[in-house]
Amino acid sequence: MIIVFTTILITGLILGHYNPVLSPISDVSEKDSIDSERQEKDIENFPPFPDVQDDDIENTSIQQKRGGILILANRGDPPAGFDTMRTSSIALHHVAGALFGPGNLVMRCRENMYLVCPYLARSWFPNPSFSEWTFILRNDVFWHDDTQFTPDDVKFWLNLAISGLNVGDKIRAPAYFEGDLEEIEKVEVLPPDQVRITLKNPNRFFPDILANPRLKIAHPRHLMEPRMNNGDVSISPLDIELIGLGPFKFKNYEPGTIIQVLRFENYFEKDDRGNQLPYLDGIDYVIISDPVAMDIAFRTGRLDGGARGFGHYLSEERIVGYTRDLGDDVSFAQIEGGTIRLAFNVLKSGPWQDMRIRRAIALWIDKESAIPAVLGGFGWTTPDISPNNLFKDKRFVIWPKFDLEPLDERRAKAKKLMEEAGYSNGFSMGHLCRARHTQACQFLKDQLLGLGIDLQLHIIDEGEWNRARVSLDFDTQPGALSVLPIPEGTEGVYGRFSISPDAYSKHEDEEVDRFYRLLRDATTTEGRIDIWRQLQKYLFLDKTYIIPIAEATYVVPYRTHVKGLTIPSEDGHTNTDFATVWLDK
């Protein structure tokens, strides 16, 4: 064995141009000078993912599309018994799209995720004051046990999500997204096929909120309600064998190993030519928690697609191995991802309570160098919400357009602000650092050293991260929560601490409330964009509660024989139903 090992080792070293994932990240100093235009160009030049509308796809017959098993990696076992009310974990939602569908009554449109498309409802209309929304359901939707989907299912699902359940002394907690639906006052069934949702306050954008792909219906009333009434209030979709409404039905689940789904023959969606979806016979989700193991399996042809989720998204260095081994047989889908940021707890005493200090830090950080150093080469300097998003303030897309001066000048200004605030010799400041994101923490620590700030990294695991970030026990934190890609959906992460305890920055600034009120009252899209831009300027510049540094571009590998996949512009939870996917083998 030692001879085999030594041979392999030596050969590996001889062929040493391979740069394994464990190697240090690229030399930041060499890449520091990358300018914003270069970053834009890099992204533009990146091989595009095959579009669903390609001619060859259009000309492919249904016979060619039909069949085959798609093999995808999945980041881990779906937690919480596959319960979409319990968790937004991508390990669940990468699978849940196929089982439960890409949406609920509505969904994000496949071609443009910023628009709302019908899903289980064929149409909807509000009352004149936008306080009541009526949804008319399709009549050809069936659960995987062939039971008809009805308005009662919608009422049961919404009530369970909003209020949870009490049976005797047993309690079932509401859905984690209950806050998104808290405006719902009541849900009424209007036989035979309508559901009317009454809101506490008028909301013109209620379908946008409902179109969140995390809000999947995975709770068939006819199977769950009787068991819940008998006291089994914590019943999960896994307990009823994952009976859903999605394009694929459950076949097999071996925890830690594989999840298998098969085509649901009674699925209602059809393609543009009237052919029934999905095309595939099934999907195998192989559970691979280790990204290196995923790389190895993919590069040796055992996978058709990679996992979604931080850590499994590819870096520049890993892509080199993929393209060398697979050449044109692999393509890389890009999804705008999470943002690296520095958020202050201004409710805790410290130098960072002084706005000049926060501003100095914002000016000092060389945000562009975060892209090679932290994001594996894929990303751009931007505060929030994808560049493709209607609401994106283009001034923010490349950060220097916001702070236009060269880095040297910005840093001189930062030093001056520090001096004015009485901290010319710097100070020490804590930072909550998730153990899985230490590169970003180290980047911040290195950056702030030049300003005289000793950033004390408190490296914590996921269990502690989920407690500490909601507390006031920290000085600064990175923030890592996904929100709805609409301005109104960001209050949970930018709002006041009393209203939004999970917000990145802990503050009690009532001016932020005012902006969100204005947003909710806005009657036109232009008005919303304008208010959103003002709010961003207030949060990121005027008050600098949060310093957005760079936004990641997540890269997911797929074999080129995987066709018909619609990659969302942002948010890896979107388009995980794979109903339109087929294999060109």
Place this chain on the structure above:
Amino acid sequence: MRQFRIGNYLFWRVVSLILTTFIASVIIFIVMRMLPGDIVSWILSGGGEAVHSTEVREALRQELGLNDHLVVQYGRWLWSMVNGEFGGKSLVNGQPIASIVFRQFPVTFLLVTYAIILSVIVSVPLGVLAASRRNQWQDFLVRLITIPGQALPNFCSALFILLGLIIIFRWSPPIVYTNPWEDLLNHIQIILLPVLLLTWEHSSHIVRVTRAYILVVVNENYILYARAKGLPQGHILLRHALRNALVPIVTIMGLQLGWLLSGTLILEAIFGLPGLGGGLVQAALVRDYTVVQSLVTLLVFVMLSVNLIIDLIYRISDPRISLSNQLTHSYNGS
């Protein structure tokens, strides 16, 4: 009399085993509750990426029984351990822990068993060979093999081997684990490399220990006497030297079991084996209290049982060691 002594010895050892397991379960319960972190927030935030309200968090905490007094929580868990539910359900995914153990234990058990069997087959003969050919090329070769086995972390050698396989053969092990009774060929392909790596690591220690003890024993007078009698060298080594060196070798093998189990944690993740090690690490990371408590208690029980078995093997391998002595020694804390 002899049977009574063995029965007496076993009785007290089993009592001690149960008591130690109980104390370990209390300690792990307390340690898990003292750790910073919140399982409820982990579940609701989907791995730290979704906003949720304080009210929902409190409601789920109540649903999971985490608002109950700690004594109540421990009592509930302990009762579920003895009533056949084996710890109740996972807080994260609601699966019965018995089913988790039933699923994960065989994977780790097979992995460790293969490694132990291979280690014994390989390491004892190699140790004897190295000792009998001291400072000759055979000895140097054995040292060349075993020193990296002791020094290299197994995740490092695992990655080197996997990457080497890609570069040279464009091949990697299968990604979906199957039990040997389901698909033997697939099972062998997926488990071969981790077994070889564990064996290499485990047997390297045993080879070194075997070599060292044989070298000590061969200088004893009774070996000299055996040589003087004209007994063949092989006979002397196997019947006299090896047998007398077996007690420390068996001890090391027993002690190494803990290392072996910890070695499986990383290898299971890298090779996609759904075993106990990976399951335990994942459960600890997300503070799945009931799963961690149950699995650690199981591991403590297994380790103590193995130690008991090793003590019994002492008796077989060296009749001079009496059970009453062992019992006395254990009570004296030695």
